[in-house]
Amino acid sequence: MKEKNMKLLRISIIHVFLVIAVVISVFPFFWMITGATNASVDITKGTMKLGKALKDNWSNLQSSANILQISWNTIKTTVIYTILSILICSMAGYGFEKYRSKGKNIVYAMFLLSMMIPFSAQMIPLFKMAAKGNMLDSHIAIILPTLAMPFLVFFFRQSFQSYPNELIEAARVDGANEFVIFFQLVFMPMKSTFAAAAIYAFMKQWNNYLWPLIVIQSNEKKTFSLLLSSLASAYYVDYGQLMLAIVFATLPIIIVFLTMQKQFVEGIVGSSK
Amino acid sequence: MKRKAGPNYNWYGWIFISTAFLLYLIFTIYPAGASLMLAFQGMDGGKYVFTGLNNFKRMLGDTIFLQSLKNTFFYLIIQVPVMLVMALSIATLLNSKVLKWKGFFRTSIFLPCVTSLVAYSILFKMMFSMDGIVNQILIHFGILDAPYQYLQNSGWARAVIIIAMLWRWTGYNVIFYLSALQNIPKETFEAAKVDGANAFYVFFKVTIPQLKPIILLTTIMSTNGTLQLFDETMNITQGGPANSTMTVSHYIYNQSFVYAPNFGYASAISYVVVFIMIILAIIQFGVAGKDN
Numbered sequence: 412m413k414e415k416n417m418k419l420l421r422i423s424i425i426h427v428f429l430v431i432a433v434v435i436s437v438f439p440f441f442w443m444i445t446g447a448t449n450a451s452v453d454i455t456k457g458t459m460k461l462g463k464a465l466k467d468n469w470s471n472l473q474s475s476a477n478i479l480q481i482s483w484n485t486i487k488t489t490v491i492y493t494i495l496s497i498l499i500c501s502m503a504g505y506g507f508e509k510y511r512s513k514g515k516n517i518v519y520a521m522f523l524l525s526m527m528i529p530f531s532a533q534m535i536p537l538f539k540m541a542a543k544g545n546m547l548d549s550h551i552a553i554i555l556p557t558l559a560m561p562f563l564v565f566f567f568r569q570s571f572q573s574y575p576n577e578l579i580e581a582a583r584v585d586g587a588n589e590f591v592i593f594f595q596l597v598f599m600p601m602k603s604t605f606a607a608a609a610i611y612a613f614m615k616q617w618n619n620y621l622w623p624l625i626v627i628q629s630n631e632k633k634t635f636s637l638l639l640s641s642l643a644s645a646y647y648v649d650y651g652q653l654m655l656a657i658v659f660a661t662l663p664i665i666i667v668f669l670t671m672q673k674q675f676v677e678g679i680v681g682s683s684k
Numbered sequence: 685m686k687r688k689a690g691p692n693y694n695w696y697g698w699i700f701i702s703t704a705f706l707l708y709l710i711f712t713i714y715p716a717g718a719s720l721m722l723a724f725q726g727m728d729g730g731k732y733v734f735t736g737l738n739n740f741k742r743m744l745g746d747t748i749f750l751q752s753l754k755n756t757f758f759y760l761i762i763q764v765p766v767m768l769v770m771a772l773s774i775a776t777l778l779n780s781k782v783l784k785w786k787g788f789f790r791t792s793i794f795l796p797c798v799t800s801l802v803a804y805s806i807l808f809k810m811m812f813s814m815d816g817i818v819n820q821i822l823i824h825f826g827i828l829d830a831p832y833q834y835l836q837n838s839g840w841a842r843a844v845i846i847i848a849m850l851w852r853w854t855g856y857n858v859i860f861y862l863s864a865l866q867n868i869p870k871e872t873f874e875a876a877k878v879d880g881a882n883a884f885y886v887f888f889k890v891t892i893p894q895l896k897p898i899i900l901l902t903t904i905m906s907t908n909g910t911l912q913l914f915d916e917t918m919n920i921t922q923g924g925p926a927n928s929t930m931t932v933s934h935y936i937y938n939q940s941f942v943y944a945p946n947f948g949y950a951s952a953i954s955y956v957v958v959f960i961m962i963i964l965a966i967i968q969f970g971v972a973g974k975d976n
Contacts, residue, residue, distance in 0.1 A: 422782045429777055433792040436855065439807050440795065442817055457820035503704035510697025518705060525708070527961055528716050529912045531936045532954035535947045536718035537711065538940075556715075559707040589696045618800035620915050625941060636802040640919055643806040650810060657803045668798045672791065675798075679856065680863045 443661070446654035454650040468651040475652065476638055477631065482659065484550065485617065485634040492554045492616040497608045499558055504567025505593055509579060519568075522561045534625060541626050552626040553619065553634070560615075563608055566678075570604040571597070607678035610671060617664060635660035722951035732948060739952035749953065751927050752935040755842070756911060759931070763846045764906045768899070771854050775861035776887070790862070797856035805919035808848035809835070838928030841921050845929055848916060853909075857902050864898040865891070900972045907964050911957055932957055 446454050449462030472478055506512070507519050537556050546552040574597055582592045598605070620636040627633055633641075639660055642653050668675050726735035743749050778789055796804070811817050812834045819831040834840040872894070876886045892899075914933040917923055923930035923938075930938075932953060939950040 418782075425777050425780050425783060429774070429783070429789050429793075432774055433789060435851065436792050436796050439804070439811065439851070442811070443807055455815035457817060457824070459817075499704045499707065502700045506697045506700025510693055510700070512694040512697030512701075515697060515701070518701065521713075522708065525712050525716070527908070527958070527965065528712070529908070529933070529954065529957050529961065531912065531914075531933050532719045532951070532958055533712060533715035535722065535940055535951055535954075536715035539718075540715070555707075556711040559704040559711070561708075564704060589693075589700075593700070614798070618802070620800075620802050621937070636800060639800075639802050639806055643809065643919060644922070648810075653806065653810070657807060660803050661799055664798045664800070665795070668795070669791070672794070676794075676859055676863070679797075679859050 440661075443654050443657055446650060447658045449651055451650040451652075454654070464651055465655070468649075468655040471649060471652040472655055475642065475649075476633075476656075478638075478656070478659065480631060481633055481635060481638050484632060485660075488550050488553050488634060489613055489616045491550075492558070493609050493612040495554070496558045496560055496563065496612045497605060500560055500563035501567045501605065501608065502593070503559070503564045504569075505571055505597065507564070508568045508571040509574075509576070519564075522564055526561050530621065534622065537622075538625055547626055548628045548632055549626075550632065553623050554616075556622070557615075560612070563611065566608060566611075567604070570601065574601060603674055603677065606671065606674040610667060610675050611678040613667065614664060719951040719954060722948050723955045724952075725948040727946070727948065735948070739949045740956075742949060743953065743956065748927050748930065749932075749935060752923075752930040752932045753956075755929060756913065756931045756933075758842060759846060759849070759913060760907060760910045763849050764903065764910060766846075767850050767854050767906065768857060768902060770850065771857035771902070772861050772895075772899075774854065775858045775865055776891070778858065778862055779865045793855045793858055795855065796852050797859070799852065801852070801915035802919055804852050805848065805916045808844065808851070809920045812844045835921055836925055838925055841925060841929045845916055845920055848920060849910075849913075853906070857906070860898055860902050861895065864895050868894045896972060900968060903968055904965055907968070908961055911961055911964075 442459065445459055445461055447468060448465040449458055450464040450467065453462055453464070507515060533556075541547050541552045546555075578596065579592055582596055587596070618636060619634070620640070623634055623637055624640070627637060635656075639653070639656055642648070642656055722732070723739060724734060724736060725732040726738055727733075728735075774793060777783070778786065778793070783789065799807075813819075814831050814833055818834075819828065822828040823831065832840075834844050868891070872890055873886060876890050881889070912933050913931040914937060917929050917931050917934050918937075921929040923934050936950045936953050936957075939946050939953065
């Protein structure tokens, strides 16, 4: 009987701790969503109920920024970046894993070592290059410099290890072209690897801040991160409007996360397997 | 007519690698090399000229730089260990066999790590502002009499940044630990239980050694992340009050793009960060290797 009580106590403690962790994790989201529907005055009074100011916040937000343009900029840069980077990095990972090219390992080691170089040690020459190439204040400048991500090359190489070499050999015997083998034969069964990598790249670019802050100047070219940052540093901050903007910037990622949690987790942990 | 995976396939390997390699040479290796050169250069008559170690000497007398270095190490020493211990504890609880609603707990605890760094920074800035929700809750429960200006006090401003980072990154590390815990063979635990070991003994003598590689990985990742901390300080405190929350990366940004641009000096500081990162990684690998 005593043992049973002890067990019950242990189960309760585990649940209580985790409930506290959940409340802390979720509270800022809750506050953000209720805030987006309330007027600034009410938020600063501490209201935590859904309010009626959503429409006002929306029209305020529209008058302080071209929110549709900024959404489009963010979606455009993120989607193009995601597609190109997983294409480039998956090909590189495949090249490293499935061919015995000379000198390959040295290049691969260089890729991995460069993960230790912080962005701050690259950004000044990158800025100068963008200026020289007349690419300041353009979306190409946001996308181009970080397309070859060492982490993704590494991730793809690790994942392709599980693809049987015999299938590649068999396709070669049948006379298939190397690119056909990669894009048709290898791609389909490795779909979830590509999905995980896509989520990683998507998150990285959607949240990108420092580099766009350096290269983007005009309001029409801004992405969500830059918009939020400038709204929040204004002299008078309208809480309702700002929270609505944060909801816009956060919601797409939350939806991706909730619908593809498995691939999402794989994209994060993939590196450690 | 069987073809061998011989020399002609090597070319295909390079073709597959070439795009990434080219981009990498242009946008990573060249800038990193150019930064290193700049680190030894200074402005003279509108042109950059070689000035030897001048930039590095200047750092020793630059109080804002020294302050930012101190702040960065403060975040590193407090935030990283606290976060990793919390993450490991939560992951252990989430892995418990008796836990109900596992999916719900996991999803909720992972949720913070999907928010953009700028978005959550601003959210925390609002929460801890004079008329933010934290003051209102504390006043409501009678813990405070009047709203407190957390972000105007250097100690509290640093605390808010650490609290915010704990919120954003703990769940991220839980993902790593949980997946590693699930990969430990069940027999390992059962063998320990048969020997009559208690839960704490099992955790420290069985679980932790198995998790060592992942603890090393998360430590290095968090260390590198903290050494590059920028989005949070920029959006929560702008480095203030009186530079008390400024990080090294933030200072490099200011030296390059906010104050009168000083690319040589900024590059020199960025290479100090590279140097610190390498030293810390070597130490961390060393500590992890010694126990094996």
